[in-house]
């Protein structure tokens with residue numbers, strides 16, 4: 001690992017950019033929402049590979065190695081320290097069950113954030129997505145963002161239902177933006193003014 005990345009990671013260990021929160025999911029389990037940290041590396045690998053394995057409607061379609069994920073996480077923590085990204089994970093019984101982010105655009109779009117979210121299959125439908133979205137919205141406002149944007153696969157009706165429930169509005173459709181298993185899928189762009 002380079003010296004500068006290692007210094008940034010040390011900074012990330014001391015900083016907790018996102019205020020942590022606790023709530024009870026609809027099934028009664030306690031859920032903690034907090035910033036991602038270096039110690040979450042193995043949880044991140046298991047999390048993303050479980051979504052890839054089930055064929056979830058996300059942009060990643062290939063399983064990642066621990067090494068690839070370490071590279072991804074190192075860069076992500078460095079960007080979080082610089083305030084370029086808000087990353088919130090959900091934890092149940094010490095296990096990472098969700099990851100999400102708002103990535104700040106730059107230049108003339110630095111008031112705009114791009115949102116992404118994923119919940120592990122066994123933990124869906126119990127309100128975690130709703131709480132994570134609320135936390136992302138709050139943290140985005142605190143960071144001075146004015147607009148959130150996201151893209152959902154046209155086939156992903158659950159995600160679209162969540163986003164509409166949170167007040168996101170349809171802003172357009174990108175035809176055939178995704179090619180999954182040889183089939184084209186449109187992307188639905190949605191936005192929320194904060």
Ligand SMILES: CC(C)(COP(=O)(O)OP(=O)(O)OC[C@H]1O[C@@H](n2cnc3c(N)ncnc32)[C@H](O)[C@@H]1OP(=O)(O)O)[C@@H](O)C(=O)NCCC(=O)NCCS
Nearest residue numbers: 056117118119124125126127128129130152158159161162
């Ligand atoms: C989309 C996703 C984030 C929703 O998270 P979740 O924790 O299951 O969401 P919640 O339990 O908070 O439910 C939120 C809303 O989604 C909708 N929803 C949840 N489960 C649903 C289902 N099985 N069918 C239809 N709508 C559903 C409902 O509108 C629900 O609101 P309600 O409980 O007030 O009725 C989750 O399904 C997921 O991670 N899927 C795989 C990855 C993914 O698709 N990410 C988004 C990429 S754009």
